[in-house]
Amino acid sequence: MTIKTKENASLIMALLAAVIVAVVMIVCDVVWWKTLVVSVVVFGVMALFSLFMMKSYVAYKLKPIYSMVLSRDVHTTEIVDEMKDKHVESISEELTAWADDNDKEINRLKQSEAFRKQYLGNVAHELKTPIFNIQGYISTLLDGGLEDELINRKYLERAEKSIDRLINIVNDLDTISKLENDMNRLKLEKFDIVALAKEIAEQLEMEAAKRNVKISVKGADSLPSSFWVMADKHFVGQVLVNLIINSIHYGKEGGSTRIKFRDMLDKILIEVEDTGVGISKDDVPRIFERFYRVDKGRSREQGGTGLGLAIVKHIVEAHGERINVRSELGVGTTFTFPLKKADSPVK
Numbered sequence: 001m002t003i004k005t006k007e008n009a010s011l012i013m014a015l016l017a018a019v020i021v022a023v024v025m026i027v028c029d030v031v032w033w034k035t036l037v038v039s040v041v042v043f044g045v046m047a048l049f050s051l052f053m054m055k056s057y058v059a060y061k062l063k064p065i066y067s068m069v070l071s072r073d074v075h076t077t078e079i080v081d082e083m084k085d086k087h088v089e090s091i092s093e094e095l096t097a098w099a100d101d102n103d104k105e106i107n108r109l110k111q112s113e114a115f116r117k118q119y120l121g122n123v124a125h126e127l128k129t130p131i132f133n134i135q136g137y138i139s140t141l142l143d144g145g146l147e148d149e150l151i152n153r154k155y156l157e158r159a160e161k162s163i164d165r166l167i168n169i170v171n172d173l174d175t176i177s178k179l180e181n182d183m184n185r186l187k188l189e190k191f192d193i194v195a196l197a198k199e200i201a202e203q204l205e206m207e208a209a210k211r212n213v214k215i216s217v218k219g220a221d222s223l224p225s226s227f228w229v230m231a232d233k234h235f236v237g238q239v240l241v242n243l244i245i246n247s248i249h250y251g252k253e254g255g256s257t258r259i260k261f262r263d264m265l266d267k268i269l270i271e272v273e274d275t276g277v278g279i280s281k282d283d284v285p286r287i288f289e290r291f292y293r294v295d296k297g298r299s300r301e302q303g304g305t306g307l308g309l310a311i312v313k314h315i316v317e318a319h320g321e322r323i324n325v326r327s328e329l330g331v332g333t334t335f336t337f338p339l340k341k342a343d344s345p346v347k
Contacts, residue, residue, distance in 0.1 A: 172307035251276030
């Protein structure tokens with residue numbers, strides 16, 4: 001196809017030159033046979049010359065361009081193939097990442113659903129026990145026990161205890177709900193944490209006396225008798241109440257509960273230590289779960305709701321801190337949590 005195009009172009013150029021020469025000679029009145037001879041010669045020479053020029057010059061100029069085009073096509077194909085591979089790889093990575101995220105979200109939803117079911121089951125169980133007790137006591141009284149002086153007061157007192165337990169459960173559930181929804185509304189203020197601990201210890205003296213437990217509040221040796229912190233006084237007070245009550249109820253009878261304070265430069269570390277039976281290593285990671293009990297039977301007997309430590313954890317974490325526990329069976333348990341230190345007020 002390429003050679004044919006070159007020959008045709010040479011012939012056309014030669015014929016055009018011969019015609020031009022013939023016309024010129026005719027106009028000049030040159031003899032016809034001379035005009036014919038000269039036109040044929042011009043045609044032949046022009047045909048050879050133009051063909052030579054086509055092969056040597058035009059083909060020389062077109063060849064690099066043609067080669068470049070072919071090369072570019074090959075290179076473009078390689079680039080396209082490479083881009084396809086990268087695109088496929090990118091899509092594959094995105095799909096894998098999406099699948100992983102999807103699996104994580106599914107697992108999270110499954111865990112959330114399992115937690116919800118367990119939580120509702122625990123709530124139902126905790127509420128059911130005191131309600132059934134109250135129902136049983138009242139039914140007994142209505143069936144004639146009210147006239148029997150030996151049992152009427154005893155059953156009424158037991159019903160009252162079950163009602164108190166029911167109220168405690170509802171109050172703790174309400175507290176948990178408020179903590180989860182309103183913890184960003186902490187009312188931070190400067191107060192003396194030692195004074196607050198002493199005040200709460202005095203309030204719980206009668207409770208401690210029932211089990212002959214002694215409560216003491218003090219700082220570490222050579223430390224001042226007051227430490228000022230920046231926190232929500234109401235909620236921190238609830239943390240101390242829950243921890244001290246736990247130490248009283250689940251500690252050894254005749255034991256002790258000690259509240260200590262340590263200066264940690266920019267924070268004050270609060271410790272609530274008891275001489276109780278301790279907590280096993282298997283139970284320690286779960287004690288802050290809602291309704292989890294180390295000793296289920298004993299906890300219900302003592303009137304606990306199983307929410308006290310969950311509330312403590314919520315409050316401490318709302319202050320941007322973390323509560324820790326260390327315990328040894330037969331020795332006792334210590335809960336520790338820090339609070340942001342505040343400057344003492346100028347007297």
